[in-house]
Amino acid sequence: MIITSTTPTKITPEIKAFCMEIDSTQTPIYIPVRPVPKAKMNECFGSVLNHISLHGGRIQYGWIIWEELQKRFLEAEFHAVWVSPSGEFVDIMPKIDKENTILFMPDSKRIYKGQLIENRRKLLVISDLILEWLWFGHNCHSIKEKHFENGKLNEIAANAELVQWMNFVKKNGVPIFSRSGSCPCGSGKKLKLCHGR
Ligand SMILES: [Zn+2]
Secondary structure (H helix, E strand, C coil): CCEECCCCCCCCCCHHHHHHCCCCCHHHHHHHHCCCCCCCCCCHHHHHHHHHHHHCCCEEEEEEEEEEEECCCCEEEEEEEEEEECEEEEEECCHHHHHHHCEEEEEECCCCCCCCCCCCEECCCCCHHHHHHHHHHHHHHHHHHHHHECCCECHHHHHHHHHHHHHHHHHHCCCCCCCECCCCCCCCHHHHHHHCC
């Protein structure tokens, strides 16, 4: 399954609604990506704090909003950006796909305390493929969570279990999702009362 997400080209009503669910007191903003040489991939929180110790400013926690290319779902990834002493928001983390702008939704409450925070996902289209994607995303997170201790992921152990789990899925297939069955996001609610609404 190849699924690609990108920075949304505009803030649609669906994106606005998704952002309101995350934090009704904030609004999403486009922010430039200007990677700093010392920023370590996947370590935005430490990298921003390190950048502050050199250049001042402050940290802002929030979510990067991603839109799937075919607009079948939205995804929010917990993240931190740097706010310069003059108040400009900058994402100092390199992006795998060289994206130079992100859509960022500040979070007024949540801060990073060494925990693993699951992405938030909103389905815009309900199909077997997209439900499978939701299920896959949640299961990968659960496996990582098992191997996450003291703010660090044991990547070797997590990858080993991921491979084992994927082999199991290849052999046994993906569960069938029905509207009155449990939601593949793992909330324990029925699909029709959760992501299938
Ligand atoms: Zn759900």
